[in-house]
Amino acid sequence: QTVVTQEPSLTVSPGGAVTLTCASSTGAVTSGFYPSWFQQKPGQAPRALVYSTSNKHSWTPARFSGSLLGGKAALTLSGVQPEDEAEYYCLLYYGGYWVFGGGTKLTVL
Amino acid sequence: EVQLVESGGGLVQPGGSLRLSCAASGFTLSTYEMNWVRQAPGKGLEWVSYISSSGNTMYYADSVNGRFTISRDNAKNSLYLQMNSLRAEDTAVYYCARGRALGPDYWGQGTLVTVSS
Numbered sequence: 442q443t444v445v446t447q448e449p450s451l452t453v454s455p456g457g458a459v460t461l462t463c464a465s466s467t468g469a470v471t472s473g474f475y476p477s478w479f480q481q482k483p484g485q486a487p488r489a490l491v492y493s494t495s496n497k498h499s500w501t502p503a504r505f506s507g508s509l510l511g512g513k514a515a516l517t518l519s520g521v522q523p524e525d526e527a528e529y530y531c532l533l534y535y536g537g538y539w540v541f542g543g544g545t546k547l548t549v550l
Numbered sequence: 551e552v553q554l555v556e557s558g559g560g561l562v563q564p565g566g567s568l569r570l571s572c573a574a575s576g577f578t579l580s581t582y583e584m585n586w587v588r589q590a591p592g593k594g595l596e597w598v599s600y601i602s603s604s605g606n607t608m609y610y611a612d613s614v615n616g617r618f619t620i621s622r623d624n625a626k627n628s629l630y631l632q633m634n635s636l637r638a639e640d641t642a643v644y645y646c647a648r649g650r651a652l653g654p655d656y657w658g659q660g661t662l663v664t665v666s667s
Contacts, residue, residue, distance in 0.1 A: 475651060475652040475653055476653075477652075477653030477654070479595070479654075481595075486645060486657045486658065486659050486660055487587075487595060487645070487647075487654075487657055488657070489653070489654060489655045489656070489657070492650060492651045492652075492653040492655065493651045493652070493653065496651070498655060528594075530594065530595050532595075532597070532653055532654075534652045534653070537609050538597070538609055538610075538611060538612075539585075539597040539600070539652075540597065541587075541594060541595040541596060541597060542594075543594050544594045544595070
């Protein structure tokens with residue numbers, strides 16, 4: 442069974458920076474996994490932020506950026522805003538199926 | 551404006567069936583891959599199923615393979631999920647999501663499916 446692992450929780454101060462990571466139980470994450478990232482706030486549907494590792498959607502704020510870091514997919518938030526407090530999920534493609542990470546609860550404090 | 555509106559959720563007994571629909575507007579459905587994703591109460595997201603733009607290729611999560619069937623009617627701008635042999639663990643909000651570069655971009659607001667006796 443394929444498992445995608447994210448940090449369960451992270452805390453960041455307003456205006457600060459934080460990096461969320463996404464690891465695969467099968468080994469290093471590469472661009473071939475087409476990593477994507479999603480933000481979900483309580484009671485709302487998920488919202489896509491990044492696709493294919495580092496590409497942003499037209500609505501994605503500039504402070505969000507995606508990359509590969511140390512064999513993992515990564516989402517970096519720079520200049521964090523209070524409204525960035527949310528659950529963040531990564532998604533990896535395994536060639537015929539996809540697996541979401543367990544999510545990272547980001548607290549802005 | 552891209553819109554995805556799910557319907558068809560509700561309460562069903564274990565072993566029962568339900569058919570979810572997703573009405574698409576604001577874009578040409580026939581040119582996009584589509585997915586179903588679910589979220590059990592208080593839990594994370596789980597990818598459920600994928601269908602190619604033509605409808606010729608479908609993929610399923612192991613947890614639903616053999617019980618769920620994804621389909622689409624591009625002429626009606628609609629996506630479907632036929633769910634059979636439902637179990638308590640299928641209880642979740644079901645989202646339809648448009649595919650882009652092997653990852654969803656637009657999501658609907660979801661429809662709740664509750665499997666309980």
